Amino acid sequence: MNMQQMLMQAQKMQRELQKAQDALKEKEFTVSKGGAVTVVVLGSKEIKSIDIDKDAFDPENKEMVEEMIALAVNEAVAQIEKESEEINERITGRSGGLF
Helix, strand or coil: CHHHHHHHHHHHHHHHHHHHHHHHHHEEEEEEECCCCCEECCCCCCCCEEEEEHHHHHCCHHHHHHHHHHHHHHHHHHHHHHHHHHHHCCCCCHCCCCC
C-alpha cells in the first residue's frame, strides 16, 4: 500500500469516525433507578431530562432521591463513554481513536 492509499484510508476512517460520533451525540441514554428517578442524557453528555416520581417527594426520601439521580446520571455517562469507545474500536481497530 503506497502512502497516498494509506492517507486516503486514514481520511475515510476519520470521516466515518466523525459521522458515528455525531450520531452518538444525538442518541438518548435513559436510566431509571428504583422506579423513583429516570434521567435522559444525550450522547453529548447533556442532561435532557430528569423525572422524579411524585411519591419520591417525601422529605424523608430527599437523600435517597439525590443519590438515585447521581447514580442514574453516572450510569448514563458510563454508557455513553462505553459506546464511544466501541465506535472507536469498530472504525479504527483500536481504542482511543484514530491516532
